[in-house]
Amino acid sequence: MNQLVVLDAILAERSVGRAADRVFLSQPAMSNALARLRKYFDDDLVQQVGKNMVLTPMGESLVKPVRDVLLQVQAITTTRPSFDPSTSTRKMTIEASDYMINVFLADVLQIAWREAPNMQFDLRLISTQSHENLDRGEIELLLAPDFFASKSHPSENLFAETFVCIVWNGNQEIASRLSRQKYMSMGHVAVQWGSGELVSAEEDFMVRHGFVRRRELVAPSFAVLPRLIVGTNRVATIQTRLAHAMAEIYPMRVLPCPVPTPQIVEMVQWHKYQERDPAISWFRGLLTRVAQSFGSTTSSGKVRGGGRKAQAPTAR
Structure with missing residues (x-):
């Protein structure tokens, strides 16, 4: 079992030094362990290619099964028949x-x-x-x-969400409603994260359905969108609940999105x-x-029933 832990660290880190740090071994001890593993599998497992260490085909084939075994053992050894949240230090x-x-x-x-x-x-x-x-x-x-x-x-579904638009209160170009023509012509603030590789659901929908928007800004999170539209004539498309919560703090208006974006379902x-x-x-x-x-939320930008606020915490 100890050797499987070492092997998992080597396959994950692809570096003797980092693998040693991960499992709290010295580099010589990790090098000796790698030598034993190579002898056992009759394979190098990791090889130096230029300045990088890469897995051999055998090493690649071991990544998932080794990790699965360790996770199953962890589940067996750490799970307790009962759980008391009031005393848990988990x-x-x-x-x-x-x-x-x-x-x-x-x-x-x-x-x-x-x-x-x-x-x-x-x-x-x-x-x-x-x-x-x-x-x-x-x-x-x-x-x-x-x-x-x-x-x-x-997985398990938690709740559904819709999208609305937010604009600055001082934007004189927008009346009580936002037309599709006006929406498409405005400068947009979009959201991408994960080094730009992940886009929001509404952005993905727009691209897939051929809606071409003029993206003036790309932000790394939804939380910064109000700061990027206040004082400008830009528009952002954002989740309804978040928009209403932000409208309590920032000088902005919440408007129905003129492009019928579908609901998304948040899950755990x-x-x-x-x-x-x-x-x-x-x-x-x-x-x-x-x-x-x-x-629930509606396509017109309203929140119906229920309440989003948790009760205020009591002293403890």
């Missing part, structure tokens, strides 16, 4: 879009603060590596739109080997409780 790592962190997880974590005061939560933004991070067990939960879900792991996903982890089951239940209080 750390949970979650990847989510900045929209989900602002609109949804902030409320969830208020409740977690009361119910699980000693737990720790590490929030990270989704990226092009999110599926790999979930596969490798480096995160417990992934919160993102359903179209972003991995096909390899179970977890590793298939952690299906019965009671801590993850508890947190998934907490996500569902908050999602059920959200109500």
